[in-house]
Amino acid sequence: MSSYREIAWQGLWRNNPGLVQLLGLCPLLAVTTTLTNALGLGLATAIVLVFSNILISLVRNYVPKEIRIAVFVMIIAALVTSVQLLVNAYAYGLYLSLGIFLPLIVTNCIIIGRAEAFASRNNPVKAAFDGLMMGTGFTLVLCILGSARELLGQGTLFSGADQLLGPWASSLTIHVIHFDTSFLLAMLPPGAFLGMGLLIALKNVIDAKWPAQQPQAQPTDSHCRVSPTREI
Amino acid sequence: MRDNAEGILDGIEIIKRLVKPQRIVIAIEDNKPEAVAAMRQALSRYSVLAGNTRVTVIPTKYPSGGEKQLIQIITGKEVPTGAIPASQGILVQNVGTAFAIADAVQASIPLIERVVTVTGNAVSKPGNYWVPIGTPVSHLLQQCGFDINNSNQVIVGGPMMGYTLPLLDVPVLKGTNCILAPAISEFAEPAEARACIRCGECAQVCPAQLLPQQLYWHSKAEEYDKAQAYNLRDCIECGCCSYVCPSEIPLVEHYRIAKSAIRNQELEKHQAEKAKQHFEAKQKRLEDEKRHREERAKQAAAQRKVSMNAGDKDAIAEAMARIQAKKAAAQAGTAEPNAAVQDTNKSSQVAAAIARAKAKKAASAEPSAAGSSKNDQVAAAIARAKAKKAAAAQQHDLNSDNSVTAESADLDPKKAQIAAAVARAKAKKAAAQASATVTDASATKAPETTDSSDDKKAKIAAAVAKAKAKKAMQAQSLEDPAPVEAASPELDEAATKQAKIAAAVAKAKAKKLAQADIQVSQVTVQTTEANTGEDPEAAKKAKIAAAVAKAKAKKAAKLQDKE
């Protein structure tokens, strides 16, 4: 029903899962203590989102409406288990630092929400793209919050990156600020809440000041169509 | 109280005689010690009252002058919400009222003056004055030395509950207790309201023990049901809450707005309720009428059914009457069109009369609109057509002096047969069409109610139609006023056209009218046949109608000539 550009815009900005839909706040607040953790979980979520969207889109015409949620969750759970095993195998440090939040991706409302709202109504290609955009949007928010918290709490960026990206990444760590006293609050959940609130406020300010920047959706009801309409 | 203690006590005694209370308490605030002394002294000398009356001194605390608060102070009882003190057996009156009562009863003086306190820094002679009711406030102030340049506000009442006057050309009323004329700088400018800091001082001072804060929140948010839940209607608008508010919020203002909004809402609701009741009553009335009409129609139909099924020979008689009429109309139609049917002129007359009578009975039995079943309408139409034909037959009989059948010699029997057959067909078609038109007419007219003007119009129109039909017949066309086909060669074109027009007009009129048509047509048929004597009025009407018809026919003829 919408162009790829529209899907991208929705996923990244207008309907961002973390800042607008406010979905998936639990991992968002809990694992964004460092940028690496945030990036890791964001990527895991994005992968699960893309593949779950594809799979659900493929089976959308065969699943009875009454049991669709159960079927979706089963698909998502299978995918999350796969991802978890992969992370366990190839990025064990990350697996340890993410802890319970990796399997908890199953309960992340973004995935089931997009499955219900988009993947079950569109073809696999579009669904995949939507999943990719939503996942990217979510990951971006995670990364911004994670870097902010890491900066304020530890004064570094990318600390522990070798857990995600491999041993070469340990040189990626940047020590930005040297604190005698770190702002402990930033590392704790209250700080995450405050940080997220400020991010949402920032997004609202930008939205208020840049109305022309957002692409308008195609007005479909502004004139009569004489030709037969496309399937919506 | 200091000057007229006796008078006040007289008034109290009168009230006592009327009300017969157990106890009388005169409450005076403690900032008036001289008044207390004066009243006590007067009371001690007043033996009638001294027994159960006493003067009590209460603390000077606003608003102890309010009736409910005073009752609470003196007796400790509270007046239940929504009730008046009389329900608790308590009566509260002003000393001014008591004095006025004494005056009225003893000296026959009505309430023509009252004590008004004039105060404020803008008047040079403040004090309590006896003021005739109706005195302009400007005059009163002037007498008290009002300095208009030093004043920008005049308040009727006290500083807490008084209302401001926009101009001074107003009279002193019987409720004007005080005129307050502050100097320009005497009262502070009302400051801008700040945010409520929820200090709760308003609740501390409210004499009605309400929660002004909650009332404020809900009044401001226009949540009037919640405000009422917090007992907004118990607010006496004394102004204590606004007085103490640190944020200078005009609380009483909000409550007044809320109260008036609630009052408006209730008024609207009340009006909506009444409108709904009216509407429902009207619906019920219309339904009742409809039902009534339907019942009567059913009854009439039943009756007609009964009368219709009462014998086949009536049908035969009607058919014969039809034939006779046709025969008679077809140029002194003498030949017997139907060889099988042998009947005399007399029998045809009799049959016609019977048919007429039946039609009349059917019509009278069904005075209301023929909104009933189709059968009834068909029967009515048939009866109508029969009656018309009978009328025509009768007319021709009359005209041809009852020797129609004998004059059939000049007609070619075959042609007469053909003409008769055609006439029969036409009659059938006319009957069907008339019934159809009547069905239409009745269908459209079923919900309408007939009124007298319609009746009259119907009568006239029917008469016109009748007259036209007659004229057409007289113009030697086929007697059937229904759509005429130019089948018989001996008719001239003009006559045919006239007949057609008349027929069309008649059809249109039949379409417009309903049951009145039947009845009226029957009536007019009767009267036209009788011609004179039977019903002078109807005959007159018929004559008028005939004249109208003639005029119309003339016009129609002119039109035709133009064409």
Place this chain on the structure above:
Amino acid sequence: MAFKVATSPHVTHNNQTSKVMLTVLLCAIPGFLAQCYFFGWGTLIQVLLAMITAILCEAFVVKLRKRDIKATLSDNSALLTGLLLGVSIPPLAPWWVIIIGTAFAIIMVKQLYGGLGNNIFNPAMAAYVLLLIAFPVQMTSWVVPNAIAQHPADLLASLQTVFSFGHPDVDWYRLGIDGSSMATPLDTLKIDLSMGLTTSESLTKAVFSSGVGVGWVWVNLGYLIGGLIMLKLRTIRWHIPVGVIAGLGIAATAGYLISPDTHASPIFHLFSGATMLAAFFIATDPVTAATSNRGRILFGVIIGVLVYLIRNFGGYPDAFAFAVLLANLCAPLIDYYIKPRAYGHR
């Protein structure tokens, strides 16, 4: 001539919010002076820093909200918040601690909720909790009372420490006469109790004198006097302070009677820490407290009991901030269920 039309009442009690706040500020002076006397110049510096930050933050937010700055600032509520926060934190805490705290209090806790009258939580206390969690080390480094300090801090030294451009850091000033760094009386008692000492043994330490903390008892007395003056002036009403003191006193008495060795006496509880300050100045903040009289007594009792519980069983020595915030949460519920009976209703 056109006359001014207005609605009644036409007079008001000359007791605006700004006057109320000013009265509270002035009545806090006795306790504040006591605190300065016992704990040094740092108190004054912190309070001044807090007040200035509060005014600036409030002006900033009010400007963002496009409202009248002068009108908003003139109600003195920002000054009061600054004062209360300034006296609550250790005198020699670094300058950025108080600034972050005050900014949070004014901007987030007060203005973001709608400004004066609309905040749910007490701004000073919410900021105190934020600081306590964010900077636990700095927030628990109270100086030793001057009377028993090894190195009492003078003005210059205080300034240097607070603004971190001098040599001595806070720990220097925490050294008692005997050379060991000392904590607050409440802290000391708590640690000792957890180490197995009895109260009487703990009370023999230098930080205590005759059963109460040195200096702290005078501070509390100062705030008590200020509170009584406010009661006399009808600036506050008695229900909340009596509720707090009664709650704490009764709970402490009960604990003391049950087990005097492991629970401090009521007098100790009532005259140490921020008891009197909180009872008269913090808990009585009208915006965040309950509104009806009975509700206010209940509100105060909740605070008192919670303070006792947190002091004895909780992880933080001074509990008033948490207790006040928790009671703020209860205030709407208290208001919902406790409504005074109106005239004429049964």
